Amino acid sequence: MRKPFIAGNWKMFKTISEARAFAEEFKELYRASDVRVAIFAPYLQLAALKEAFCGTYIEVGAQNMHFAEEGAYTGEISARMLREIGITCCIIGHSERRQYFGETDETVNRKLRKAFQEKMKPVLCVGESLEERDGGSAFSVVRSQLANGLIGLTAAEVSALVIAYEPVWAIGTGRTASAEQANEMCGFIRDVLEELYDDSVSCSTVILYGGSVKPENAGEIMNMEEIDGALVGGASLSPQEFIQIVNF
Ligand code: 13P
Numbered sequence: 155m156r157k158p159f160i161a162g163n164w165k166m167f168k169t170i171s172e173a174r175a176f177a178e179e180f181k182e183l184y185r186a187s188d189v190r191v192a193i194f195a196p197y198l199q200l201a202a203l204k205e206a207f208c209g210t211y212i213e214v215g216a217q218n219m220h221f222a223e224e225g226a227y228t229g230e231i232s233a234r235m236l237r238e239i240g241i242t243c244c245i246i247g248h249s250e251r252r253q254y255f256g257e258t259d260e261t262v263n264r265k266l267r268k269a270f271q272e273k274m275k276p277v278l279c280v281g282e283s284l285e286e287r288d289g290g291s292a293f294s295v296v297r298s299q300l301a302n303g304l305i306g307l308t309a310a311e312v313s314a315l316v317i318a319y320e321p322v323w324a325i326g327t328g329r330t331a332s333a334e335q336a337n338e339m340c341g342f343i344r345d346v347l348e349e350l351y352d353d354s355v356s357c358s359t360v361i362l363y364g365g366s367v368k369p370e371n372a373g374e375i376m377n378m379e380e381i382d383g384a385l386v387g388g389a390s391l392s393p394q395e396f397i398q399i400v401n402f
Pocket of ligand 1: 324326327364365386388
């Protein structure tokens with residue numbers, strides 16, 4: 155059975171003191187349930203959030219990591235550095251990293267392999283741009299992001315992977331994909347997993363939708379058959395809004 159998963163991606167928002175204030179307020183509102191909950195925060199806030207959420211089921215993850223063990227990569231963070239402070243999950247290949255920081259399917263693939271080698275639980279992001287959606291290539295773009303991103307990963311690894319479908323045109327724009335559009339692409343991702351692996355991988359991989367998820371549309375999205383959860387940007391910055399999504 156796939157467990158519902160609601161994850162917040164804070165992107166480049168909140169200082170350490172703001173992160174602590176969020177955690178204190180969110181802990182008051184949060185009740186443990188069968189929904190997996192995580193906050194993906196900027197690197198500097200991770201240790202403070204781990205400490206603040208200690209003793210709860212709320213997980214804390216990073217938004218990126220490097221694929222190398224260590225080396226001359228100024229400004230980068232390794233999986234081992236994250237592990238040392240107790241961080242075991244990480245977003246990989248977010249569209250903003252692909253768009254602004256030169257992330258490619260190849261770097262995504264190297265990062266995924268490294269993440270599994272280091273026993274990290276990655277969340278792989280895929281999704282098409284507006285031009286690709288309007289030009290009719292959304293499905294082929296997502297297929298190729300998966301086929302190239304997953305090269306060399308085993309069936310067991312991909313079963314443990316979380317995949318987030320985030321259409322670039324719906325991120326931060328207030329323009330949400332309809333629940334049907336999101337469900338259709340998440341179903342397509344399962345078909346590709348079945349093609350690349352097998353039916354059991356396709357049934358066990360947790361697939362999220364991300365892009366302008368808010369308290370008002372979370373319920374409808376979570377009701378869709380192929381969608382197991384949400385990756386929430388803007389609405390995860392407010393404890394009041396995020397808890398409503400967690401309690402969809
Ligand atoms: P928004 O929810 O702000 O549209 O961001 C979505 C996202 O990119 C989550 O990773």
